[in-house]
Amino acid sequence: MAHKIRLKKVTIVGERVLYDDLIDLLKRHHVSGWTAKNVIGEGSRGVHASDWEGSNTQIYTLVTEQIADAIMDEIAALYFENWSVVVYSQDVEVLRGNKYQAQ
Amino acid sequence: MAHKIRLKKVTIVGERVLYDDLIDLLKRHHVSGWTAKNVIGEGSRGVHASDWEGSNTQIYTLVTEQIADAIMDEIAALYFENWSVVVYSQDVEVLRGNKYQAQ
């Protein structure tokens, strides 16, 4: 039977060159699923995309609050000083909870 | 006068081949609006996109909680056994509430 569980949706937006590193970071936290897309954006460092292909990558994953905090802390430690990375979390209710157990 | 109403944002992520079926499912629940984009993703079944075009589709709609639950239940019943479909809901405050009345 399907049931809903409360998780955190953690979204990371950053330069596309960081994509592989960010996925590796998620895997270090035993994240088994993620969704990504190219986006364009402009932030406080003046990052700007020149076309609609998108120069930034946006990745999100659905995880427990504990894992969300660990991911966010590591992103801050690794990227906030030198990169235009933004990370935020939201409450979500996810069906098929058995796919998102804490590791 | 514009006003905000609380609704549920229901997001569905699945293989792109399911796109038409998923839109039909939404229409069966009298959903009058939706937004979709191509995404790439990797999930617990090892689904993986080979390029940045995106092999998955992500669809969301803004609906009442009752319709959200009905949509999620039907997705679970139809897709969870054989497909890599993820569905989750979030609280949203929507301006122009008159477009999102319960059907």
Added chain:
Amino acid sequence: MAHKIRLKKVTIVGERVLYDDLIDLLKRHHVSGWTAKNVIGEGSRGVHASDWEGSNTQIYTLVTEQIADAIMDEIAALYFENWSVVVYSQDVEVLRGNKYQAQ
């Protein structure tokens, strides 16, 4: 030290021809960062994309509740009568709060 602050994520979906106007609107509210992507969608006015390039634009920004309300009110005033624009807000917890101070 990184810390989380509560902000509003304001998402705007509308015809792609409005993109520049919507960015200008955000800048009038002193928004320093935003993320955008092309999407397809169908709404109560029958807007429909003919291909996967996406005929709509989706833009979001992370701002204080006060700025969120001001943005939403201006969008309602400028676009709701004649355009298929949808705008909604969500609670988010954002790391690197120093980038999202009220202006």
